[in-house]
Amino acid sequence: MISMLTDNLVCWLILAAALGSYQLLLQEWLLLRSGNWQQCGQWQQFNTVLIASMPLCGLLGTIVGLLSVFAGLASGDSGAAELSSGIGDALFTTQLGLSCAIPAWLLQSLVNAKLARARVTHQHTQVA
Numbered sequence: 001m002i003s004m005l006t007d008n009l010v011c012w013l014i015l016a017a018a019l020g021s022y023q024l025l026l027q028e029w030l031l032l033r034s035g036n037w038q039q040c041g042q043w044q045q046f047n048t049v050l051i052a053s054m055p056l057c058g059l060l061g062t063i064v065g066l067l068s069v070f071a072g073l074a075s076g077d078s079g080a081a082e083l084s085s086g087i088g089d090a091l092f093t094t095q096l097g098l099s100c101a102i103p104a105w106l107l108q109s110l111v112n113a114k115l116a117r118a119r120v121t122h123q124h125t126q127v128a
Helices: 004-006 010-035 046-074 080-125
Strands: none
Touching: 010 046, 010 080, 046 080
């Protein structure tokens, strides 16, 4: 499994997007916890794009893996090991993309809800 990760450019793209996204989510969460909610939300749209790119990169990895399988079948020179390796790469990238994106979507929803509550609370204190 480690070789699938290190040898596959799509896996690195997914991990880079996940690292960036989780870093932005952590930054937003810490700002909210410290009471600096006014500084939050600057990167919200960019983070949404990062999160959405993870399963799409997983799909790209699926296509790349399946293309290698079909190329091996067409050439007739590939054995079962090469074919199963391509299928394994295809499935692994799909799994990696989804397993990085789903928690990020959930965390982003949590941060957005907390930010919305902070804004509503601030508006109520200004009106009163």
